[in-house]
Amino acid sequence: MLSIIQAAGWPIWPLIACSILALALVFERFMALKTARVAPPQLLSEAVAVSSRGVPAPDVVQQLAQNSVLGEVLASGLQTLHAHPNASEEELRASVEGAGRAAAHKLEKYLAALATIASAAPLLGLLGTVIGMIEIFGSQGGGQASGTGDPAQLAHGISIALYNTAFGLIVAIPALIFWRYFRGRIDEYLLTLELSAEQFVRHLSRLRAAR
16 A cells, blocks of 8 residues: 555645545544434424423423434424413424524534535546656656656656546545435435424424413
């Protein structure tokens, strides 16, 4: 591996940095986007059951908010009722929608960075290719007087061009695949959050009317 890095020259170092960063982002997103951390399947029904006889105590609401991203969204409606017991359905909906936007921002964290790596890696590989071509032409130009170029410099230029092109694609393709995968997963979570929030707002409206 070290011999490959040496043969590829200095242009490969930005690509290595991108690969390490992309790997860290993929690992972080896999951990952060677990179902248990975003939208546990039974959380909505549990929140409805707990609040069916009245607004839960603040400590219960705080536990719900710390449970998951969906818990934060549902807890925002209960927190609004604690602060404003006579809040209208529109106020409840606005509170939950605001929490939903914050949740969407949290779920999409680092996706832009991963997309940037997927876009920039081929360009960095192309930069290495251009540098390798410059070295190739430089070796040919240096040997014009004798009609021969420097074989060692020619081989070095070719290795820089090929290794950087290949490594740029090796970094970009997985980064793009994982970005698309996380993007689709987040879209599914956002739909779940939206439907759950709508159902919970209707429940809170009935709860408020019954008080």
